[in-house]
Amino acid sequence: METIFITGVLGQDGAYLARHALEKGHRVVGGVRSSSGANTWRLDELGVARDVELVDFELLEEPNIRAVLDAVKPDRCFNLAAQSLVGTSFRQPLLTADVDGMGVLRLLECLRMAGGQTRFYQASTSEMFGRAIETPQRETTPFYPRSPYGVAKVFGHFITRNYREAHGMHASAGILFNHESPLRGAEFVTRKVTLGLARLRRGTGGPLRLGSLDARRDWGHARDYVEGIWQMTEQPQGDEFVLATGHSSSVRDFVFAAALCLGFDPECRGEGDNETIVDRPSNTLLVSIDTSLRRPAEVETLVGDASLASERLGWRPTIGFGALVAEMAAADYQRAGHVPAAVS
Ligand code: NAP
Numbered sequence: 001m002e003t004i005f006i007t008g009v010l011g012q013d014g015a016y017l018a019r020h021a022l023e024k025g026h027r028v029v030g031g032v033r034s035s036s037g038a039n040t041w042r043l044d045e046l047g048v049a050r051d052v053e054l055v056d057f058e059l060l061e062e063p064n065i066r067a068v069l070d071a072v073k074p075d076r077c078f079n080l081a082a083q084s085l086v087g088t089s090f091r092q093p094l095l096t097a098d099v100d101g102m103g104v105l106r107l108l109e110c111l112r113m114a115g116g117q118t119r120f121y122q123a124s125t126s127e128m129f130g131r132a133i134e135t136p137q138r139e140t141t142p143f144y145p146r147s148p149y150g151v152a153k154v155f156g157h158f159i160t161r162n163y164r165e166a167h168g169m170h171a172s173a174g175i176l177f178n179h180e181s182p183l184r185g186a187e188f189v190t191r192k193v194t195l196g197l198a199r200l201r202r203g204t205g206g207p208l209r210l211g212s213l214d215a216r217r218d219w220g221h222a223r224d225y226v227e228g229i230w231q232m233t234e235q236p237q238g239d240e241f242v243l244a245t246g247h248s249s250s251v252r253d254f255v256f257a258a259a260l261c262l263g264f265d266p267e268c269r270g271e272g273d274n275e276t277i278v279d280r281p282s283n284t285l286l287v288s289i290d291t292s293l294r295r296p297a298e299v300e301t302l303v304g305d306a307s308l309a310s311e312r313l314g315w316r317p318t319i320g321f322g323a324l325v326a327e328m329a330a331a332d333y334q335r336a337g338h339v340p341a342a343v344s
């Protein structure tokens with residue numbers, strides 16, 4: 001039995017990864033920010049809240065990181081904690097840089113000072129590719145981040161590589177493309193859509209307002225992605241891997257798929273910023289455009305090539321776009337009928 005330490009354990013990936021590690025028979029310790037009230041709803045939904053030991057953990061506070069590592073003595077440390085909202089990073093760039101960039105360095109340095117034997121995983125992101133130089137994006141594609149979040153994550157990525165090369169640490173970084181699930185935060189576009197349309201279907205919410213419908217993302221399922229993350233830390237040495245499905249869909253495609261799952265018959269009307277999506281039989285407005293929700297700089301299209309992870313880790317995504325949307329829509333339809341406040 002190993003001791004697995006997961007920062008950001010109360011987030012989407014943290015919850016799935018905690019369950020994955022527990023199923024493998026390990027002790028799981030999760031870092032939580034006491035300042036944010038420690039909402040364990042995701043661990044509760046997965047039925048593992050009682051099995052994860054929670055400790056106060058703050059990536060901004062180096063003495064706290066040192067004390068936690070001293071007490072926990074992890075065999076593996078997964079750094080999933082981050083200010084992970086791309087839009088927010090434009091309004092809080094300094095905080096984002098501190099948590100998502102410097103926070104990685106604080107953690108790596110504390111691990112090094114503690115002996116450097118802990119296997120380390122850094123949650124890097126396809127957002128680092130930004131205005132992508134080539135398609136599909138792979139490990140060797142140059143980065144061109146388009147947000148303070150993306151820029152901070154590039155620092156986290158390279159400092160992870162540096163600690164591997166300079167100090168011989170077992171340090172890996174997964175360049176993960178968007179992955180979603182019923183446990184996704186409601187601020188991200190996929191959950192915003194499934195929760196919003198489910199409430200509309202239940203008659204407990206109004207039409208959705210989205211920044212745009214054109215952006216394309218390579219959307220996979222978080223359950224698949226945490227298996228890839230785990231595999232990276234099983235390798236003889238640390239390395240860097242893209243995890244992606246290889247298919248991209250637009251926000252519009254996602255809205256249509258979710259609307260169909262929820263029994264609507266969607267149709268587009270109008271063009272550009274006047275485009276709407278309407279339920280044809282009832283003439284109900286489902287989605288309209290709100291340009292105030294747009295970001296100062298957008299990432300238009302991302303699609304990844306996970307061949308290296310397939311070759312070296314034996315990793316392949318098992319849940320396709322249709323099944324992902326159906327699972328999210330069904331979960332939110334249930335929630336919209338019972339406990340909407342608990343999941344948003
Ligand atoms: P998430 O749901 O937003 O979870 C992030 C977690 O980090 C939250 O539990 C949050 O705590 C915690 N956190 C935030 N600031 C912190 C701080 N200063 N100190 C300690 N903890 C802090 O994110 P996710 O979707 O699970 O993603 C996990 C990681 O993968 C993130 O690093 C994200 O940037 C990266 N990533 C995600 C995707 C994706 O598509 N999901 C793709 C690529 C990379 P609170 O609960 O207290 O807010």
Ligand code: G4F
Pocket residue numbers: 084085086087124125126127176177178179187188189190192209210211212213215216217251293295298299302
């Ligand atoms: O769901 P999103 O907010 O995710 P985004 O920006 O791709 O970031 C997520 O994936 C990254 C991996 O590439 C992670 F690193 C990051 O932490 C996060 O998990 O937005 C997806 C797309 C964007 O182009 C956004 O501009 O949808 C567009 N969009 C259009 N209207 C919207 C909205 N996004 C949000 N959140 N809300 C809207 O109303």
